[in-house]
Amino acid sequence: MNFHSMEEREIEAGLDTDLQGGLSSGLIEQRQKKVGYNELEEEEKQSAILLFFSQFKDFMVLILLAATLISGLLGEYIDAIAIIAIVLVNGILGFYQERKAERSLQALKQLSAPQVMALRNGKWTRIPSREVVPGDVLKFEAGDRIGADVRLIHTSNLEIEESALTGESMPVQKNTTPIKEGNINLGDMHNMAFMGTLVTRGNGVGVVTQIGMKTAMGQIANLLQTAETMETPLQRRLDQLGKILIVGALLLTLLVVLLGVLQGQDLYTMFLAGVSLAVAAIPEGLPAIVTVALSLGVQRMIKQKAIVRKLPAVETLGCASVICSDKTGTLTQNKMTVTTIWTSGKSYTVSGNGYEPEGNFYEGEEKFAPSDHINIQRLLQYGMICNHASIHYQDDHYVLEGDPTEGAMMVAAMKAGFRKPNVLKEYKILKEFPFDSSRKMMSMIVEHRGKRLLVTKGAPDVLIQKSDSILWDGKKKFLSKSDEVEVNLMIERLGSQALRTIAVAYREIHESAKEYTEDEVEKDFTFIGLQGMMDPPRQEVEGAIKECKEAGIKTVMITGDHMITAKAIARNLGILHDGDRVMDGKSLSLLDKNELDEMIEDITVFARVTPEHKLTIVKSLQRKGHIVAMTGDGVNDAPAIKSADIGIAMGITGTDVAKEASSLVLMDDHFATIKTAIMEGRNIYENIRKFIRYLLASNVGEILVMLFAMLLALPLPLVPIQILWVNLVTDGLPAMALGLDQPEGNVMKQKPRHPREGVFARGLGWKVISRGFLIGVVTLAAFMLAYSKYPDQLIYAQTVAFATLVTAQLIHVFDCRSEVSVLSRNPFENKYLVWAVVSSFVLMFVVIYTPFLQPIFHTVPIKLMDWLMIIGLSSLPTFLLAGSFFAGKKKETMV
Numbered sequence: 001m002n003f004h005s006m007e008e009r010e011i012e013a014g015l016d017t018d019l020q021g022g023l024s025s026g027l028i029e030q031r032q033k034k035v036g037y038n039e040l041e042e043e044e045k046q047s048a049i050l051l052f053f054s055q056f057k058d059f060m061v062l063i064l065l066a067a068t069l070i071s072g073l074l075g076e077y078i079d080a081i082a083i084i085a086i087v088l089v090n091g092i093l094g095f096y097q098e099r100k101a102e103r104s105l106q107a108l109k110q111l112s113a114p115q116v117m118a119l120r121n122g123k124w125t126r127i128p129s130r131e132v133v134p135g136d137v138l139k140f141e142a143g144d145r146i147g148a149d150v151r152l153i154h155t156s157n158l159e160i161e162e163s164a165l166t167g168e169s170m171p172v173q174k175n176t177t178p179i180k181e182g183n184i185n186l187g188d189m190h191n192m193a194f195m196g197t198l199v200t201r202g203n204g205v206g207v208v209t210q211i212g213m214k215t216a217m218g219q220i221a222n223l224l225q226t227a228e229t230m231e232t233p234l235q236r237r238l239d240q241l242g243k244i245l246i247v248g249a250l251l252l253t254l255l256v257v258l259l260g261v262l263q264g265q266d267l268y269t270m271f272l273a274g275v276s277l278a279v280a281a282i283p284e285g286l287p288a289i290v291t292v293a294l295s296l297g298v299q300r301m302i303k304q305k306a307i308v309r310k311l312p313a314v315e316t317l318g319c320a321s322v323i324c325s326d327k328t329g330t331l332t333q334n335k336m337t338v339t340t341i342w343t344s345g346k347s348y349t350v351s352g353n354g355y356e357p358e359g360n361f362y363e364g365e366e367k368f369a370p371s372d373h374i375n376i377q378r379l380l381q382y383g384m385i386c387n388h389a390s391i392h393y394q395d396d397h398y399v400l401e402g403d404p405t406e407g408a409m410m411v412a413a414m415k416a417g418f419r420k421p422n423v424l425k426e427y428k429i430l431k432e433f434p435f436d437s438s439r440k441m442m443s444m445i446v447e448h449r450g451k452r453l454l455v456t457k458g459a460p461d462v463l464i465q466k467s468d469s470i471l472w473d474g475k476k477k478f479l480s481k482s483d484e485v486e487v488n489l490m491i492e493r494l495g496s497q498a499l500r501t502i503a504v505a506y507r508e509i510h511e512s513a514k515e516y517t518e519d520e521v522e523k524d525f526t527f528i529g530l531q532g533m534m535d536p537p538r539q540e541v542e543g544a545i546k547e548c549k550e551a552g553i554k555t556v557m558i559t560g561d562h563m564i565t566a567k568a569i570a571r572n573l574g575i576l577h578d579g580d581r582v583m584d585g586k587s588l589s590l591l592d593k594n595e596l597d598e599m600i601e602d603i604t605v606f607a608r609v610t611p612e613h614k615l616t617i618v619k620s621l622q623r624k625g626h627i628v629a630m631t632g633d634g635v636n637d638a639p640a641i642k643s644a645d646i647g648i649a650m651g652i653t654g655t656d657v658a659k660e661a662s663s664l665v666l667m668d669d670h671f672a673t674i675k676t677a678i679m680e681g682r683n684i685y686e687n688i689r690k691f692i693r694y695l696l697a698s699n700v701g702e703i704l705v706m707l708f709a710m711l712l713a714l715p716l717p718l719v720p721i722q723i724l725w726v727n728l729v730t731d732g733l734p735a736m737a738l739g740l741d742q743p744e745g746n747v748m749k750q751k752p753r754h755p756r757e758g759v760f761a762r763g764l765g766w767k768v769i770s771r772g773f774l775i776g777v778v779t780l781a782a783f784m785l786a787y788s789k790y791p792d793q794l795i796y797a798q799t800v801a802f803a804t805l806v807t808a809q810l811i812h813v814f815d816c817r818s819e820v821s822v823l824s825r826n827p828f829e830n831k832y833l834v835w836a837v838v839s840s841f842v843l844m845f846v847v848i849y850t851p852f853l854q855p856i857f858h859t860v861p862i863k864l865m866d867w868l869m870i871i872g873l874s875s876l877p878t879f880l881l882a883g884s885f886f887a888g889k890k891k892e893t894m895v
């Protein structure tokens with residue numbers, strides 16, 4: 001059907017819908033069953049079987065499989081089966097980890113899935129875009145992506161950017177006029193809007209004609225699927241490090257094998273030992289554990305209402321040094337209530353609670369009826385006309401649908417007894433100029449008793465400058481200098497009480513002017529008055545700002561609101577201190593790059609800025625070496641969000657464009673959530689450091705014990721299967737548990753991490769080598785002691801070496817939890833770690849004491865007395881170096 005050629009009635013009939021009330025539940029269900037979900041089919045994902053087999057593509061695993069084959073051919077079936085078993089378990093673990101990472105990324109995608117406003121059962125409701133069916137009536141505004149193909153039935157300055165479909169980057173103006181030609185290009189369908197295209201201006205309502213793969217976008221969807229790279233900087237660095245480690249490990253292994261062969265060791269055993277050592281020494285599990293740690297961290301963040309859209313953000317979060325935050329809704333509750341109005345030189349107070357339309361007007365202490373007062377009447381009625389908000393009674397309380405600023409003005413007018421349908425009978429709306437943050441105002445052209453009026457509400461300092469007269473006691477008079485001073489004083493007074501102030505003004509316009517543009521009509525106003533609204537700070541924000549400060553992170557408020565209001569709120573919240581600078585958009589525009597850079601670090605409040613200024617601020621802070629987190633919600637915020645190091649979009653009030661540009665979405669729009677995310681980001685990074693340290697130190701220990709033995713012309717202290725076992729059980733489980741560790745002390749008491757900090761920074765490299773060295777030495781010592789005690793029982797000494805290596809690593813894992821010392825933390829705090837260590841120990845005992853496993857793992861039971869030696873020796877690597885902790889403590893107490 002050619003919906004673009006149809007009139008409204010035909011569309012309604014063609015789609016079997018009701019344009020006034022939307023679809024009803026029954027019809028929706030029926031249609032959903034028939035047409036399915038409104039979504040673009042995705043590329044086939046890698047099947048589970050393929051993913052499983054891909055685990056065995058790994059180079060080291062292939063070598064192991066080759067080793068199995070050789071063992072098999074040589075008739076060493078037990079070795080062959082054991083290696084196969086270990087390769088399989090390794091594969092299953094890898095498969096499980098990758099599946100988990102993939103699933104959590106998938107879940108993330110679901111969470112950030114787009115939503116639309118649909119008219120259903122007579123009410124506007126927000127629903128997931130995938131539930132839209134043909135016949136649904138959708139509403140959209142600047143910043144939204146259109147959820148399906150729709151025929152427009154109402155537009156107000158609607159402009160849509162359709163480049164994804166047509167390649168044309170200039171936005172197209174839309175209207176509702178039927179187009180008579182049958183066959184026209186998409187680009188010429190001015191009364192249609194298409195799925196996935198972007199509203200850049202104005203707003204509109206349309207009825208869904210096609211969904212999912214049937215939409216214009218669906219037909220080219222396959223071309224559009226692009227995979228985003230999700231690797232974090234740390235993962236990239238680890239990849240590079242991995243390559244170096246592979247070469248190093250292979251060289252050392254080769255050395256061990258050569259030395260062994262030279263000393264007359266059996267060639268097959270040395271080959272197998274070499275292969276096992278290479279497998280053990282290469283931390284091939286590291287990238288997978290990092291991914292799991294990152295994705296588990298991401299899941300924890302989701303629970304705390306922060307959705308990470310781009311994995312690298314998790315790491316960058318820990319480096320953030322400045323948070324630039326919007327005020328309204330992020331620092332404040334965005335629950336506005338008009339408490340003061342000013343007009344004709346007098347202030348009045350308004351009582352009442354939230355959005356409940358009950359309350360009284362007072363002049364001083366005296367209650368009065370506002371509808372008798374012509375100035376107040378206009379102030380309130382015009383605020384009601386220039387308004388899209390609506391107030392509903394739902395579940396025992398009044399709820400707002402729409403913008404809170406407008407909601408507050410709507411409620412104020414309702415308190416005076418005005419109702420919108422009645423007001424609109426007197427004032428017929430002809431045209432709207434929607435609000436945008438650059439103009440800072442919104443206007444309606446209305447017809448009233450045969451006259452045309454432009455009714456405007458907006459930022460008072462902007463409106464007063466565009467006014468040449470003022471309505472005073474119901475009469476229009478010239479706006480004198482002293483009136484202007486009085487208005488400005490009032491704006492300041494309301495602002496200093498932290499009230500957000502909106503002015504209302506109007507002008508008559510001539511009927512002859514047919515097509516008006518905003519620039520032509522939004523001027524020469526008659527100023528009516530001010531409405532001051534309270535927007536209480538969000539709870540927890542003050543505390544969060546303080547915590548950020550202690551963590552070396554500065555909070556900067558960026559707001560479109562008036563300077564005085566911004567300052568008052570910033571001071572209440574602890575953002576603005578004595579000596580800090582504040583700046584407004586105008587002054588900011590006058591500065592050049594260098595001038596701004598020079599003072600940017602002293603400024604904590606930017607007021608009356610436009611979204612474009614945000615980009616200037618981000619760039620300047622970045623030039624000063626800061627890692628900037630920047631919040632935003634509107635279309636024009638997208639460039640700043642994109643160029644910030646951590647772009648943050650609002651989940652509730654944010655537009656689709658802002659969300660798409662962001663790397664973090666706040667589900668609750670709350671500043672405190674940014675702090676929580678930063679805290680998580682820091683913690684995740686610290687945990688990654690912990691298991692890198694554990695895994696690498698363990699590997700160093702494993703290689704060194706073999707190398708030292710060969711250098712000392714000793715027999716092999718560990719047999720290949722034992723090395724593989726240690727690699728799988730002792731290394732794997734506790735490392736995963738370290739990824740879930742609690743932060744050490746308060747991560748928010750430290751300074752932000754330098755973004756280019758290397759993997760081995762802050763002493764990690766030294767710790768890996770020193771602990772690894774000691775683990776190697778004590779294992780060898782245990783081996784030598786046991787071997788000298790029972791020189792004819794090599795297998796006994798090897799079992800002792802195996803037990804010492806395992807125990808030393810399992811004790812050392814607790815040391816990895818702390819940057820200071822193992823003694824500074826309660827070892828039972830991390831339950832996962834305790835379980836991982838206990839199960840690794842149990843498995844070790846199983847391997848040593850179960851008769852049928854003994855031949856496979858080349859073990860024999862260890863005598864009790866020798867356990868004492870094993871425990872003593874294996875504690876050394878950890879506790880020898882804990883001594884420095886005591887020394888440090890002593891110094892502290894002496895000071």
Ligand code: ATP
Nearest residue numbers: 326327328435437440441442457458459559560561
């Ligand atoms: P923030 O940037 O912290 O969210 P803000 O909401 O004040 O603060 P904008 O939305 O850019 O920032 O608004 C700028 C100014 O425009 C406001 O201070 C107010 O004076 C005015 N304003 C805001 N909303 C409306 C509206 N719906 N209609 C008319 N004027 C508005």
